[in-house]
Amino acid sequence: MSLTKFKRNLTLALGALVLTSSAVAAEFPSRDIRLIVPWPAGGGADAISRKISNLAEQNMPVSVYVENIGGAVTATGLMQMTKARPDGHTLGVLTYDSVITLPRGNMVPGYSLENMAPIARITREADAIVVSKKSGYSSFEELIAAAKANPNTVRIGVAPEGSGPFLAVRRLEEKTGVDFNVITYPGSSTAEAEALLSGELDGAISSLGDFSGILESGDAIGLVELSSEQNPSYKSVPPISTLGYTLETGSFIILAAPKNTPADALAVIESAYQKAFESEEFQTWVTSIGVTPSWLGAAEVQGWMGELQTETFKVMDELSL
Template sequence: MTHTTRRTFVLGALALPFASLSTRALAQAGFPDRPLRIIVPLAPGGSADAVCRLLSNGLSQVLGQTVVVENKPGAGGITGLSEVARAKPDGYTLGYSLAGALTVAPHIATRMPYQMSDLTPVSQVVAVPEIIVVNPKLGVNTLQELIAYARANPGKVNFGSAGNATIPHLGGELFKRTAKIDIVHIPYRGSGPALNDLLAGQVQMMVSDITLVRSHIEAGRLIGLAVAGPARVSELPKVPTTAEAGVPGMVVSNWHGIVGPAGMSPALLQTLHGAIRKAIAMPEIKQRLEKEGADAVASSSAEFATFLAKESSVWGGLTKELGIKWD
């Protein structure tokens, strides 16, 4: 996604010394008998790309086959996912996507080369809860103090994002509506420039992936007010959730998930789900994810489908209200 959040997701070397695993117990008869490929519809270097490469190493061990990651960015993730939609439903071509490409882009793209029914949900892999952060110069230390300040100073608080229709942008808009405050969106070309201006005080707040701002919170350069997730993050134990801070309707995650072409068999989905669940539970992978504030999920196809429908409803309604469209 050209607007998709770009962030530094420090995972270290991706070639991990995985333990030898029994592989064929998970696989249905004959699958896999050749390498798999996972298309990431984003440019190299972002968190989705890094986590997908980390996961692919684990899947290679579990399935006993090479898993190749291919980056095919463009059109908000539509370019890469359209190739997945056209592939055979045999499990050898999958897509690894951020939330926006699956639950935002379909609502705002004026020309879609495929429908969401052309894709099969395979598994949500991780959840990356967003966090509301402010520059210390603003003089607020809690979420309620931020809300009170914004109400007393309508239109004076600016929030930055990686660009229009990114999850951090929509998260900020959701916060604005949930808390009933008047704050102003400032879009940037990527999360890096937005973060730089937040640190410099050019914008006062962000709804950000935890992975992007955790080190700045720990160093005191930013103040974390609330985690927009169901639970506190172990790496930032003193930061409350939005529900604990009095805004229970503010829940936002820039999650990652795997999809495949329509028509994948239940047996194949079960095999892939089992492989993903086993790979994501490897201590080396789990510890790397937890260190960065990402939660391993590894949901089933049915669970992911239900989750996608709920997320799509939330973001579809909000983008319609905001009048966002991509030509």
């Protein structure tokens, strides 16, 4: 084959690839999009995922339907997502356990964030310090002063070792130079709320939304959120950054697709969800449930996840967890 003919054939082949790629991009999405939420229906991650997806589908010619696949601390559903055809028609939702708990413990063979393409962070739900009205504390400064004056006497309830709230209380002790009497409670924050009401605890760490009932009744007070962003639903509770500390802990929701999903398809999805995120309806709704809307697009979210892992794993190493 002559060099001229070879170049001509190569040009035609490359042109065909470009046309094929453009055709695929133009056709996406060609069918309804499946969103796997790796938690049972009815929880916070499920509600937020459904709400923003209902709005996002208004920006696309297809519907987005949610499938709840719980199990193995989110791994069951997310591994199904990563094994789906990487064409943009199957997505998944990542939370704290997906990014921290599972990778840290190598708990599920085959589970890896490297098999996923993060699209965007949608929300953050910071941990907060909530105290019982019976405790007598009305500010973060009073709580810390009491813990310094009488080490191991201020009773703080958190989820079990290895959880975000458990790490939060240990990091808070390190940053403030205090020692709390830390009491762990398995399961949801309901047990901690009951312990606050009974006087069994002075304070507890979880999201403000988790304690919304006793906050609204006045039986508990939110002292501080472990965040750098003001929660628009609880404007009387300052972020800890305003008190001179850098400490951000809590959960979040990240949208992801299988690795090798075409960039054009990811861009369409990101655009649709960003428009949904920015809508007045979503902003009003998400703040009404006590969650902070917090967008990071595809260009930023991967780096943020890496930084979060590095910082959190370092704390876990120091605590031998």
